[in-house]
Amino acid sequence: MGKEGRCSFLKKRTKKLLFLRSRAVARVSDRRRGALLFFKKEVLALLFLLFISPCHAEDPALAGLRAPDYDSVAATVTDLAAHRHPRARAIITALRDGTLYAPDEGPGLYILGPAGTTDAATGAPVSGLDPDSLSKVQQNNRVRIAVAGALALLDLSAPDAATRREAAEAMVAHPDSGLLPALTTALAQETDPPAHAAMVLARAAALLSSGASGQSQQAQLDAVAALRGEGNQQARAILLGIPNPPPAVRDAARSAIAAIDLQLRLWSVGQGVFYGASLGSVLLIAALGLAITFGVMGVINMAHGELMMIGAYVTWLVQGATTAAWPGQAGLGLALSVPAAFLACGALGIAIERGLIRFLYGRPLETLLATWGLSLVLQQAVRSLFGPTNVSVITPAFMSGAVKLGGIEITLNRLVIIVFAAVVMLALTALLRLTPLGLQMRAVTQNRRMAALMGIRTPRVDALTFGLGSGVAGLAGVAISQIDNVSPNLGQGYIIDSFMVVVFGGVGNLWGTLAGALSLGIANKILEPLAGAVLAKIIVLVLIILFIQRRPRGLFPLRGRAVES
């Protein structure tokens, strides 16, 4: 970096400035051209009226498509659709796809399809045309918008309800008062509720659009009310852009905008809570294993993140194996990788405990260092085995996509992870409460020496606890593989946050971890839109550091004798 980097940056900047300047110049000349075009348009319209002669066998509705100015093309497209021209769909689709051609001289329009050339007006095949004498009917953005609107209008009478709804939604995006009669007709015939709602909105948008100043005030007020009921960004944009509204409409629009703003803000808080819960559930599942080992053994396992990373790699391997055996079954691979990652990481955890950690009991700070060293070795080992780059874990079809709940968009993979984290949390609670192993673990947590005197084999409990914690880390890896890049550095991104959860929640019980994870996740996501992602993270970290001063052992501290050390 340094000098060279900065120099090249400078050059780029200069270039960009020059580019902007040239753009500005171009814009000025564009405007001039616009004026010229305007003239041309008038003249052409005159010429059009003068020279259009009935002797041509051409359909007059199509002639405008050959006009050299884009406005006439756009108007013709809209007319074709509004008057239900029998060939409208074919011609407009051809125009959109760039297969509509006009001869350089004389009348006629042709569609150059893959099957051959056809006459646009009749659909009959044509032969013997010189392709060099044809030129493509050009489009600009205005024409493209008209094309989209026209196709949407045609779709309004499609037999499929979903197509009709999508068509209406497209018309909300580009309202055009010319489409009003067609919309009113379609609305009267519509029976499908979602399509009907979309059409009401589209009609409201058209009523308030620039060309609709002749509409009655009551109709416009109704339209404002309809948009207010919809309450989304699009409705807000339409309300903001009403051209020259009468006072009553303007006031109604203003109050509607205020109402929509409030509603949108509430929804965005709701969205923040969902994102926060999603982040929190990832943190929860990452921190649960850490909390177990820390609670029972007083050991901070710095290699926890690397165990998560290994869990993600196990997912990748299992998925690779299952898709090789049964192609297209990504979901099956993911389901199988849950137990596989748990067992693999659990076994690795037991090996770590037996081979390293048990020699360091009573020296928690040195355990921290040794496990940090282990994390470096594991990271480098994975890097040597599978390469330093990301590997791709497939998200199965049932987990991709999103559903809309009011104004909240819920991505399915995150929803599945929330559910997964809840299941893991409940399973762990049950294991701690209901099984003999859980009883022994709780006994050792509360008073190790007393538990040993009661006949609990504490070394065995330690090994199993560490195995359990590591297995849960593996499960976290499976979850994270669905939302994040799987690379040897995966663990690093989560380890500090998981520590924070454990420190914040305390190690008294798993509910502390849950509370810690959710509050951290939600605080982060609520702060993010206000302060930006990085600053939000810094604020949360500082808040935790301050919080620890008030409650040095977290929200739910461990009570009893074990605390005094």
Add this chain to the structure above:
Amino acid sequence: MRLPWRPLSGADWAAVCVLSGGSALALLSLLPEGSPLHVPQFAVGLAGKYLAYAILAVAVDLVWGFAGILTLGHAAFFALGGYAMGMYLMREIGTRGVYGNPNLPDFMVFLSWDHLPWYWYGFSHLPFALLMALLAPGALAGCFGWLAFRSRVSGVYLSIITQALTYALMLAFFRNDMGFGGNNGLTDFKDVAGANLHQPGTRAALLALTALALAFCLLASRAILGSRFGALLVAVRDAESRTRFIGYRPEHIKLLVWVYSALIAGVGGAFYVIQVGIINPGEFAPGNSIEAVIWVAVGGRGTLWGPVLGALLVNLGKTLFTGLLPELWLYALGLLFILTTLFLPRGVAGLWRAAKPAGAAEVTPEMTSADHEAVP
């Protein structure tokens, strides 16, 4: 006053070795190219970097080896000292930057700022920058330590929040809005106090100065640890509750050594930046702090000369490994952590003392307090 600390006698010795070694290297580098004893420039730079790291290691050892606080965030103080020095060096560039702006460093011109932020005032003067290289880390350590020790945050909790501290600072310094150069940090320095930084003479002088600073830190720390305060410090390390019940205030003792250690780390950072020629937010990375801890562990905590030796050995190893077998370095570093904690809990210094017969009674940190909790 009688000095009760056997290991401390090593500190004088280490100071002499560092000073003579550093000055010798500096002088030899000034010999003409062809001379058989000539030391190349890159070796001077490396030696200066290692000595700056050794200063950081001494700082970590003061809190970990003598006060039992495992810090995973000392790189924060090191980097703050470095940034203070870097800001001075940035201002020294003056109109020789790419933009040639006499009032603003290049990166601010690049961000189209029109005036210097207030916290950059004064950094055109070396004494002020040196003062800030001490004050900034000292103030941060003072606030953090006062809050943490007062509410008796200890053990792994403290370790983890020190890590959070340096992580938060890293994220903050990565932001361009902070006014510290963002991602790129501060670099492209030209000269210090009028002397060209790329001249062999300047570099040799800087190396000698770094050695002098390290020697001074060693001697000052030895004097502090040999005093009554040093005895209290070890008392807090080995039996905090007992010290409190006798009537001392462990939080005050910890806070003092914590701030003192941060000051030393800041000095190390200042010397590091001036010789390495760049400081960026990566220096705040939690991994760097933990690496500093391993230097101390390898050298031997609880002695003052151990960390110096550890920092030199590990970094020499790192330079050799990353040059020859880059992919093996992380294995080596990881194994170093594991093997040191398993087999050499007292580091190389421990080996040295084990080899000497009839050593003084060992003081084992944490063991005494954690013993009754220990797993059989």
